[in-house]
Amino acid sequence: MKKLVLMMLAGLFMISCASKQNAEQQAEEPAAKKVLVLYFSVTNTTKQMAEYIQQKTGADIEALELVNAYSTVYDEIIKRSGEEREGNVLPELKPLKANVADYDVIFLGYPLWFGTYAQPVKTLLASGALNGKTVVPFCTSGSSGVKQSVDEMHSTYPTINIADCMGVRSSLMDKMPATVDRVLINLGLIEGQNEALADYSAQQAPTAEETEIFNAAISTYPMMNGTQAVSVGSRTTSKGTDYKFVGEANGAKMDIYITKENSGAAPYFTAVDR
Ligand SMILES: Cc1cc2nc3c(=O)[nH]c(=O)nc-3n(C[C@H](O)[C@H](O)[C@H](O)COP(=O)(O)O)c2cc1C
Structure with a gap:
């Protein structure tokens, strides 16, 4: 976990250092970052988050599409994705329309499936398309946090620079904009001031x-x-x-x-x- 936090901070530091240098070197405004929101969503919860990020940043946006789409019936998705996961089957994606190489920052959105990123996102990552890129993972879920998926992404694809990350529970989508805004401000993609949050106090027996x-x-x-x-x-x-x-x-x-x-x-x- 410590490693992940350090790496995320390093990513943020690199981004803020880069913008500082630009500001010093150029009299005019530094060129805006090119941002792409790539996401996978079956029941449209992650799609809402993707669209919010797109609206706030003016990014390009694209949904990952499967050659053989999932059913939207919950039990059928569970059955098929469970089989794919057990058999390590990567469902085939339609080719991306966007040229990922053209972008500085890629927001990568997914539902959490079995604690980590949904299988189609595995397909994308395994293709190497995001290697060496700056990626901001975001997810929606029933209850799980984003951490496990980010740890897995970091250990499996160490050349991906994970700049920050965020997760929202599907029952708390009313709080999604505040979660997203905090990350966009951190990354310098929108204006604003984030509240400085203290560390949690040491763990002790609950009262x-x-x-x-x-x-x-x-x-x-x-x-x-x-x-x-x-x-x-x-x-x-x-x-x-x-x-x-x-x-x-x-x-x-x-x-x-x-x-x-x-x-x-x-x-x-x-x-x-x-
Ligand atoms: C196959 C499958 C596995 C899931 N696994 C988890 C999980 O491990 N943890 C969790 O909190 N939610 C889990 N969920 C719930 C989804 O992450 C959640 O409903 C998500 O918001 C759906 O996103 P979407 O509407 O963009 O498809 C799972 C849902 C499905 C269909």
């Missing part, structure tokens, strides 16, 4: 109140039933309190990120990193 917040947040997602809060760290933000819980279910530990806003709204979890 009764924190356990209540944990239980309330996970109660909205039946697959989290039976998960216990083991420890927690927190930080205060302008909106409320963010918690990073370590949870445990069936002997497996996971990080669960929960926010409780000052508005008094029910606490909600934003990601589960297994």
